[in-house]
Amino acid sequence: MGTVEIRDVRKAYGQIEVIHGVSIDIADGEFVALVGPSGCGKSTLLRMIAGLEEISGGQIAIGDRVVNDVVPKDRHIAMVFQNYALYPHMNVRENMGFALRQRRLPRAEIDARVMEAARILGLEQLLDRKPRQLSGGQRQRVAMGRAIVRQPNVFLFDEPLSNLDAKLRVQMRSELKELHQRLGVTTVYVTHDQIEAMTLADRVVVMNGGIVEQMGPPLDLYDRPESLFVAAFIGSPPMNFLEGVVEGADTLLLDDAQSIALPMSVSGKGRTTVGIRPEHLSLAATGWPATVAVVEPTGSETQITARMGEHVVRVLVRGRTDAQPGDAIHLTARAEDIHLFDSRSGRRRRPGE
Numbered sequence: 001m002g003t004v005e006i007r008d009v010r011k012a013y014g015q016i017e018v019i020h021g022v023s024i025d026i027a028d029g030e031f032v033a034l035v036g037p038s039g040c041g042k043s044t045l046l047r048m049i050a051g052l053e054e055i056s057g058g059q060i061a062i063g064d065r066v067v068n069d070v071v072p073k074d075r076h077i078a079m080v081f082q083n084y085a086l087y088p089h090m091n092v093r094e095n096m097g098f099a100l101r102q103r104r105l106p107r108a109e110i111d112a113r114v115m116e117a118a119r120i121l122g123l124e125q126l127l128d129r130k131p132r133q134l135s136g137g138q139r140q141r142v143a144m145g146r147a148i149v150r151q152p153n154v155f156l157f158d159e160p161l162s163n164l165d166a167k168l169r170v171q172m173r174s175e176l177k178e179l180h181q182r183l184g185v186t187t188v189y190v191t192h193d194q195i196e197a198m199t200l201a202d203r204v205v206v207m208n209g210g211i212v213e214q215m216g217p218p219l220d221l222y223d224r225p226e227s228l229f230v231a232a233f234i235g236s237p238p239m240n241f242l243e244g245v246v247e248g249a250d251t252l253l254l255d256d257a258q259s260i261a262l263p264m265s266v267s268g269k270g271r272t273t274v275g276i277r278p279e280h281l282s283l284a285a286t287g288w289p290a291t292v293a294v295v296e297p298t299g300s301e302t303q304i305t306a307r308m309g310e311h312v313v314r315v316l317v318r319g320r321t322d323a324q325p326g327d328a329i330h331l332t333a334r335a336e337d338i339h340l341f342d343s344r345s346g347r348r349r350r351p352g353e
Helices: 042-050 092-102 107-121 136-148 166-183 194-200 218-223 228-233
Strands: 004-013 016-026 031-035 057-062 077-080 154-158 186-191 203-208 211-216 240-247 251-254 259-261 271-276 282-284 288-297 301-308 311-318 328-332 338-342
Touching: 004 042, 016 042, 016 057, 016 211, 031 042, 031 194, 042 057, 042 077, 042 154, 042 186, 077 136, 092 107, 092 136, 107 136, 107 166, 136 166, 166 194, 186 194, 194 218, 203 218, 203 228, 211 218, 211 228, 228 240, 228 271, 228 338, 240 311, 282 311, 301 328
Parallel strands: 031 186, 031 203, 077 154, 154 186
Antiparallel strands: 004 016, 004 057, 203 211, 240 251, 240 271, 251 259, 271 338, 282 328, 288 301, 288 328, 301 311
């Protein structure tokens, strides 16, 4: 069984606690991405699952066994690192089979596992090459092959695509997803790239400052972020935010004294932050007045940066537009696409709050 249970796990270096009681249940065969900015604790948590970092408190179980005091080689996991960690003096075949030779498996079984992994990853023609003779993408495939041959209960990936160029990252993302669909092995994947997390994972765990801000299916986080942090982190381009005080039932008075009419009734008082994704803002004949600052066409869509008083907002237009810098425009959004947050706590506002 490849289940992973993380129960109130904590990590401290001396008096400084960096992981603050994290609890996550990962189902057998599930692909879970840990995502967040640098220093949020995601890689530390992954290394604790792997046994490369000691746990200061709490419990981690893989399958039906608590592994707090189990050495890494006995946890039935395989880890793929950011820097590939290949042995430069060994060829591809030797790199992929190294861990199996250490376990003294029969030569025939080692050869069979290496060839099967090479077939899955398209490495059959590269088995006799040294790492220096491979491209970055090929080296990453070898690193994944070395993990596959171990036939682990859990795969652990620590930002495996961060050293690749943008085009190759997109290609390898697709290959990783196909690999998971084929093998069905439980996978825990650490990345700072929310696009990787959204496209690869069954479930995304957003971390911030050593705690879990929110976890759930990728589109749930996109559609209903529970905090300003998640709202800002998930989605590309990032969400627009307008902060002010609600007046009456449907007017937001911004800090620069500009008022905007909201397309729904808002109950409750206090400082409120309105969040709207760029793709949910539309150009219209009437609405919120703005001035175009920058137009960035990409062919299939156009990103417009506009100013609403002292606020800068981004609008993502499908297709092309005639808008030019300096043009006066009006923006609208549907009520169901507007998110309300309490400005002080940063949490999502509930009806009546």
